[in-house]
Amino acid sequence: MANADDMLRVARTRAPELAAPGLSPRPRRKVAVLACMDTRIDLFPMLGLERGDAHIIRNAGGLATDDAIRSLSASQRLLGTEEIVVVMHEGCGLHGASEDEFAQALAADGVLPTWRLGAFDDLETALRQNLARLRSSRELPAREHIRGFIFDPESGALREVHVP
Numbered sequence: 001m002a003n004a005d006d007m008l009r010v011a012r013t014r015a016p017e018l019a020a021p022g023l024s025p026r027p028r029r030k031v032a033v034l035a036c037m038d039t040r041i042d043l044f045p046m047l048g049l050e051r052g053d054a055h056i057i058r059n060a061g062g063l064a065t066d067d068a069i070r071s072l073s074a075s076q077r078l079l080g081t082e083e084i085v086v087v088m089h090e091g092c093g094l095h096g097a098s099e100d101e102f103a104q105a106l107a108a109d110g111v112l113p114t115w116r117l118g119a120f121d122d123l124e125t126a127l128r129q130n131l132a133r134l135r136s137s138r139e140l141p142a143r144e145h146i147r148g149f150i151f152d153p154e155s156g157a158l159r160e161v162h163v164p
């Protein structure tokens with residue numbers, strides 16, 4: 001379990017390329033991306049992003065949880081973003097997971113969290129619900145430009161899911 005040590009070592013050797021002197025913390029392209037934490041999703045090359053372009057908010061599923069909305073609210077209200085792109089994906093760990101079993105496992109450890117896992121049975125439906133939650137969140141002053149994409153890690157394809 002030496003990852004943390006390795007990471008520190010690598011970062012030390014790369015300080016010159018990691019430095020961003022003078023780069024604004026305000027996203028250059030005024031966009032925030034909410035995406036699943038899945039290891040196969042490499043957002044920067046996928047979306048043509050460079051450092052400084054966008055806020056990246058990731059969690060299990062890429063779901064519009066309270067905390068994701070907190071981050072998006074800060075992104076818009078404090079740092080000027082005006083657009084949100086949501087990226088969910090085929091083969092997500094939450095797809096078909098059991099909300100009940102997960103809650104039972106937590107309960108067995110004496111934990112009764114206020115949050116839910118966010119398991120879903122249909123990916124497109126989950127994405128549409130996700131977009132609907134964002135579009136109805138008054139924490140976000142800019143809700144005109146919210147789009148949702150599905151990535152397929154097997155083929156590399158990214159497609160949009162349109163909301164009726």
Ligand SMILES: [Zn+2]
Nearest residue numbers: 036038092093
């Ligand atoms: Zn996922």
